[in-house]
Amino acid sequence: MDYLADERKKAEFDVDEMKIVWAGSRHAFEVSDRISKLVANDPGFRKDTRTMLARKELFKNTLRKAAYAWKRIHDLHLSEEEASRLRFYVDEPAYTDLHWGMFVPAIKGQGTDEQQKKWLPLAYKMQIIGCYAQTELGHGSNVQGLETTATFDPQTDEFVIHSPTLTSSKWWPGGLGKVSTHGVVYARLIINGEEHGIHGFIVQLRSLEDHLPLPGVTVGDIGMKFGNGAYNTMDNGVLRFDHVRIPRNQMLMRVSQVTRDGKYKQSDVPRQLVYGTMVYVRQTIVADASCALSRAVTIATRYSAVRRQFGSQNGGPETQVIDYKTQQNRLFPLLASAYAFKFVGEWLTWLYNDVTQRLQASDFSTLPEAHACTAGLKSLTTTATADGIEECRKLCGGHGYLCSSGLPELFAVYVPACTYEGDNTVLLLQVARFLMKTVSQLGSGKKPLGTISYMGKIEHLMQSRCTVQKAEDWLKPSQVLEAFEARAVKMAVSCAKNLSKFTNPEEGFAELSADLVEAAVAHCQLIVVSKFIDKLQQDIPGKGVKQQLEALCGIYYLYLLHKHQGDFLATSYLTPKQAALANDQLRALYTKVRPNAVALVDSFNYTDHFLGSILGCYDGNVYPKLYDAAWKDPLNDSVVPEGYHEYVRPLLKQQLHTAKL
Numbered sequence: 001m002d003y004l005a006d007e008r009k010k011a012e013f014d015v016d017e018m019k020i021v022w023a024g025s026r027h028a029f030e031v032s033d034r035i036s037k038l039v040a041n042d043p044g045f046r047k048d049t050r051t052m053l054a055r056k057e058l059f060k061n062t063l064r065k066a067a068y069a070w071k072r073i074h075d076l077h078l079s080e081e082e083a084s085r086l087r088f089y090v091d092e093p094a095y096t097d098l099h100w101g102m103f104v105p106a107i108k109g110q111g112t113d114e115q116q117k118k119w120l121p122l123a124y125k126m127q128i129i130g131c132y133a134q135t136e137l138g139h140g141s142n143v144q145g146l147e148t149t150a151t152f153d154p155q156t157d158e159f160v161i162h163s164p165t166l167t168s169s170k171w172w173p174g175g176l177g178k179v180s181t182h183g184v185v186y187a188r189l190i191i192n193g194e195e196h197g198i199h200g201f202i203v204q205l206r207s208l209e210d211h212l213p214l215p216g217v218t219v220g221d222i223g224m225k226f227g228n229g230a231y232n233t234m235d236n237g238v239l240r241f242d243h244v245r246i247p248r249n250q251m252l253m254r255v256s257q258v259t260r261d262g263k264y265k266q267s268d269v270p271r272q273l274v275y276g277t278m279v280y281v282r283q284t285i286v287a288d289a290s291c292a293l294s295r296a297v298t299i300a301t302r303y304s305a306v307r308r309q310f311g312s313q314n315g316g317p318e319t320q321v322i323d324y325k326t327q328q329n330r331l332f333p334l335l336a337s338a339y340a341f342k343f344v345g346e347w348l349t350w351l352y353n354d355v356t357q358r359l360q361a362s363d364f365s366t367l368p369e370a371h372a373c374t375a376g377l378k379s380l381t382t383t384a385t386a387d388g389i390e391e392c393r394k395l396c397g398g399h400g401y402l403c404s405s406g407l408p409e410l411f412a413v414y415v416p417a418c419t420y421e422g423d424n425t426v427l428l429l430q431v432a433r434f435l436m437k438t439v440s441q442l443g444s445g446k447k448p449l450g451t452i453s454y455m456g457k458i459e460h461l462m463q464s465r466c467t468v469q470k471a472e473d474w475l476k477p478s479q480v481l482e483a484f485e486a487r488a489v490k491m492a493v494s495c496a497k498n499l500s501k502f503t504n505p506e507e508g509f510a511e512l513s514a515d516l517v518e519a520a521v522a523h524c525q526l527i528v529v530s531k532f533i534d535k536l537q538q539d540i541p542g543k544g545v546k547q548q549l550e551a552l553c554g555i556y557y558l559y560l561l562h563k564h565q566g567d568f569l570a571t572s573y574l575t576p577k578q579a580a581l582a583n584d585q586l587r588a589l590y591t592k593v594r595p596n597a598v599a600l601v602d603s604f605n606y607t608d609h610f611l612g613s614i615l616g617c618y619d620g621n622v623y624p625k626l627y628d629a630a631w632k633d634p635l636n637d638s639v640v641p642e643g644y645h646e647y648v649r650p651l652l653k654q655q656l657h658t659a660k661l
């Protein structure tokens with residue numbers, strides 16, 4: 001029986017067409033749909049007891065699943081696209097994520113043609129398994145502070161990789177702890193006593209015969225992490241080198257080279273390309289944020305439609321909690337954010353591909369913008385997603401706290417995204433540097449392009465005032481864009497003015513860093529809003545689909561406007577009355593979306609297996625499933641628990657003199 005059938009009947013749009021918009025294309029939808037069902041129907045990919053397993057058992061099970069996934073990919077002759085969808089729907093972090101997601105891209109991006117020819121076929125066949133070993137015990141954010149050394153020995157034509165201190169131990173790389181045979185290891189290059197900065201090296205860590213660490217290599221797992229199941233399926237590792245020798249040709253030499261006679265040569269590409277793998281992964285993390293958020297929102301929306309509390313009239317049913325405006329005001333902006341992040345993720349993938357093509361043609365002009373966009377949007381979307389998952393847990397009341405809701409594990413597995421691939425604050429400071437540089441160049445005649453082109457309208461934006469007179473005026477895209485542009489430009493200019501009061505710019509940057517981060521957030525929010533609005537300019541087929549997306553877009557920007565109204569009012573672009581009208585329009589959009597809410601989450605097309613949540617199951621049959629699941633908990637295997645006779649019974653039977661107290 002479908003307990004959500006009435007909700008589904010209320011939908012005012014074509015859900016099948018929305019599924020295609022969400023997937024990105026009909027082809028992407030068909031692949032995702034087929035592969036998600038394949039995984040869901042395969043008992044080899046079950047995950048329902050994951051949060052109850054002890055670490056060793058959990059990890060072994062992950063190794064089994066990764067091997068089984070590889071076998072299925074081969075047996076079914078899956079394409080690269082299908083294989084990647086399969087790994088996504090298996091939904092279990094594993095060493096393979098780092099192998100495919102960082103080790104292979106690092107070699108592709110930073111290796112010469114010759115190096116790619118040698119190493120990539122081995123990696124593609126998984127005859128070697130790689131990790132990305134950059135972060136150390138003492139330094140993560142400050143990449144230039146890494147201490148591992150790679151000293152060139154001209155006698156033997158080798159690099160000597162060494163960990164000179166405890167803090168130089170590699171610490172965190174996923175897959176390193178127990179599985180990787182190789183790593184791209186980042187180290188400080190030293191030639192003839194002279195330092196040449198951080199470079200990547202392909203280093204073999206374990207024997208391909210017996211998996212033992214090679215001489216001079218000390219390697220292991222760094223221990224349990226936050227949450228049950230969650231990221232504990234990953235073997236994040238520690239690694240030390242004691243004068244380990246590798247051939248010279250294992251330094252990744254696309255960006256710079258070391259010759260046989262020990263000469264250091266820089267290509268005509270910027271040195272920042274050594275950071276290229278991080279830019280690539282940040283882009284994939286943005287594309288991924290909408291998946292994690294939409295998953296949590298699906299659970300919270302379906303459950304909010306099932307759950308009833310208070311408000312019974314004449315013995316009739318109580319109110320569905322989704323009908324409370326407070327619930328809508330917490331839930332619908334997250335639903336809207338999931339769609340917003342999907343579209344900005346699609347755009348960022350385009351930007352990344354564009355910059356990659358330009359780099360191949362030696363055009364480096366858009367690299368700073370690509371760095372700022374990937375860093376800023378990674379920060380914005382992961383912070384909002386992690387907070388959003390936790391909010392969804394609270395939206396599900398007490399039952400959200402049960403592991404069977406799927407939300408505690410989803411939060412635990414997702415929240416490190418705010419830290420890995422760059423701490424979110426550190427990344428926003430990179431965006432702020434980019435903005436300050438842009439503002440300082442405004443008088444130079446250099447036209448700001450791309451996502452900062454609005455800075456070219458600085459004179460207009462500094463003076464313009466909002467023209468909204470009634471709530472519906474907030475539905476005009478041009479009005480909204482101008483509001484977000486004016487806010488962003490004014491916050492950046494205010495920071496630049498305050499910075500100019502310092503004689504030492506670095507001191508000023510440090511002192512004003514909290515304001516700079518806020519200016520960076522305003523800029524990134526403008527990007528997300530503008531890409532959502534751009535999406536709506538496209539031809540979007542399907543009955544009512546565009547109208548629903550317009551409502552969600554409105555909810556996204558009006559919610560931001562309401563939440564940050566202090567910024568908008570302080571920059572005097574808006575009046576308090578206009579801010580209040582924005583809030584009126586926001587409430588009206590909640591009412592418009594309400595009957596479509598369940599259909600809007602159905603459009604994500606998630607299987608019950610992928611959701612892994614009793615509260616979010618498609619049929620909404622929550623209570624019997626929760627009740628049955630409780631009895632399946634291992635603690636209920638026996639009526640009298642282990643330990644009763646040892647620890648509880650003696651208490652009950654004690655004859656204390658204080659018994660009367």
Ligand SMILES: CC/C=C\C/C=C\C/C=C\C/C=C\C=C\C(=O)SCCNC(=O)CCNC(=O)[C@H](O)C(C)(C)COP(=O)(O)OP(=O)(O)OC[C@H]1O[C@@H](n2cnc3c(N)ncnc32)[C@H](O)[C@@H]1OP(=O)(O)O
Nearest residue numbers: 097098101134140141142143144272275284371420421422
């Ligand atoms: C696994 C993948 C699979 C799927 C993805 C999905 C989910 C992910 C799942 C799990 C995650 C698993 C793995 C996680 C891995 C990691 O975490 S790897 C380690 C990541 N580490 C970091 O991100 C470190 C963060 N720090 C930095 O990036 C940098 O050190 C810095 C903060 C940017 C500062 O660098 P530096 O001191 O050298 O730079 P500045 O002096 O501040 O700037 C110099 C100029 O360079 C420009 N710049 C900096 N970075 C870049 C870049 N990446 N690209 C281009 N340009 C860059 C900067 O703007 C300065 O420019 P200028 O002002 O014009 O001079």
Ligand SMILES: Cc1cc2nc3c(=O)[nH]c(=O)nc-3n(C[C@H](O)[C@H](O)[C@H](O)COP(=O)(O)OP(=O)(O)OC[C@H]3O[C@@H](n4cnc5c(N)ncnc54)[C@H](O)[C@@H]3O)c2cc1C
Nearest residue numbers: 132133134135139140141172173174416419420421422425
């Ligand atoms: C689950 C997980 C997986 C990971 N996988 C990998 C991997 O595969 N390979 C790899 O190499 N690394 C990996 N990492 C490491 C990760 O990239 C780093 O932890 C991350 O870059 C943050 O660096 P940090 O730990 O040095 O934080 P820190 O920089 O020490 O941050 C601590 C605090 O200091 C603040 N801070 C730091 N610098 C500044 C500044 N300049 N201004 C203001 N505030 C500042 C930060 O905002 C933060 O609040 C992983 C980490 C995690 C949690």
